[in-house]
Amino acid sequence: MRRRQFVAAAAASAALAPLAARVVSAAPAPTALTPELIEAAKKEGKVTYYTAMDLSVAEPMAKAFETRYPGIKVAVERTGAERLFNRIGQEVGSNIRRVDVANSSDAAHFIVWKRQGWLEPFLTPDMAENLPADQRDADGAFVNQRTHLSTIAYNTKLVKPEDAPKGFVDLLDPKYSGKLVKGHPGYSGTIMTATQQLAKALGWEYFDKLSKQKVLQVQSATEPPKRIEAGERAIAVDGSDYLFWMAKERGAPVEIVHAVEGTPQISNPMAIFKSSPNPNAARLLVGWIMSPEGQEFIVKVSGQYPANKRVKAKEGRPALASIKTLPEDPLEVEKTADEIKSRYQRYFKV
Known part of the structure; x- marks a missing residue:
């Protein structure tokens, strides 16, 4: 099914009508990764992360999160971004609640998902302070996880x-x-x-x-x-x-x-879905990935360019600003x- 036709079909679903009509108008107040949030995430015990990032980076990142927060397992679902987009549309259109967090190498996907009202705005205090304006949606619906x-x-x-x-x-x-x-x-x-x-x-x-x-x-x-x-x-x-x-x-x-x-x-945004079955673990995962610790891990393993301004690019890689x-x-x-x-x-x- 063609991209725009698919989005229109999903929006027509009775289950999605209220979400499609909802408009995000302002960034949420920052939410700290409190002991209470961490405990709630551990009770959920898992989080599903859809991504287009190569498994050689995504899986070690997931393991690092699991080490940081024992008791929470990350299910990494990796596929090409365009297939990821269609898969999520099919799941949401069929009221299948599986994806918690999605990261895509096609930033246009987040424009569609935000318009449909499918995304759950979220920012931590660190994200609000240390992600430049061009690295996050003005309404907090998504943030740029990495750039390559x-x-x-x-x-x-x-x-x-x-x-x-x-x-x-x-x-x-x-x-x-x-x-x-x-x-x-x-x-x-x-x-x-x-x-x-x-x-x-x-x-x-x-x-x-x-x-x-x-x-x-x-x-x-x-x-x-x-x-x-x-x-x-x-x-x-x-x-x-x-x-x-x-x-x-x-x-x-x-x-x-x-x-x-x-x-x-190529920017690579990331967002939490409103239909997330593990919303606390989803917030914790996004908060950790965008923290200096998570961003430094991505930089160390792969050398992709970080969004958090507290984190430097990998030594030996050309500065992004130096590249035409x-x-x-x-x-x-x-x-x-x-x-x-x-x-x-x-x-x-x-």
Whole structure:
């Protein structure tokens, strides 16, 4: 079902009518992670976390939370952001109460969920004080859990530095034919966001030309880094940069390229759902992830850029402000998601 059609169908459900009509108008008063909240969360004993983040980061993060708060188990449900969006819509539309907290690499999802009245605004005092305005929704409905980039990368055993591309247009050179791998916007929120940015910067004719380069088309933004590390393809057109960096730090022959045209920047919001079956554990999980402790854990494990201003970027990674990035526009993605998928599908198929 198409993205907008699906949202409309869900809103028509009798069970959702009151929520769809409800409008969030102001950020809530900050809620501290008090002993009483922690105790209530432990009585619930579990929390379900839907995410598009790679399991190599999501599962260790969940274990760190469980260590911090013994007695609460985190069920990590990982899939591509676009599938995550459809799954949550189907569950809420069928009155299935499963998701507690969701994190997506497509920020446009949160625009839809907020409009539908599905999100439960939540802020801790630390979040209210230390998350800059551009890292949280004005009404407290969601916050940016982390930021990463969708970068070009290459295998240094297969491509010499002097032969490596310096930007996206370089990838159209015939010498790279049959050597490229890229993700798909119909599955990945990272690639959905990056596709919108690149189409705006370079035009759809760029993708038409790129498709003639015998590109290996995969689904998730987490796959190109793995294909490059394994040597299955020499160059990644796109992919989650934190996985390229993690591979490089393991000693893999991987080098990251920040494109001369600008690199797509990807925010990754997170929110609690009103239908959460474990609301106290959900608040505790979000509060911990966005705290200095949780943000530092994400930075340490993956090097993704933190939202909490009390936490510094990982040593050895370029400062986000030093990288030329393409502007992110979740509102435009939300409006044009179906068109992006349709136009892209003309050129590439999984």
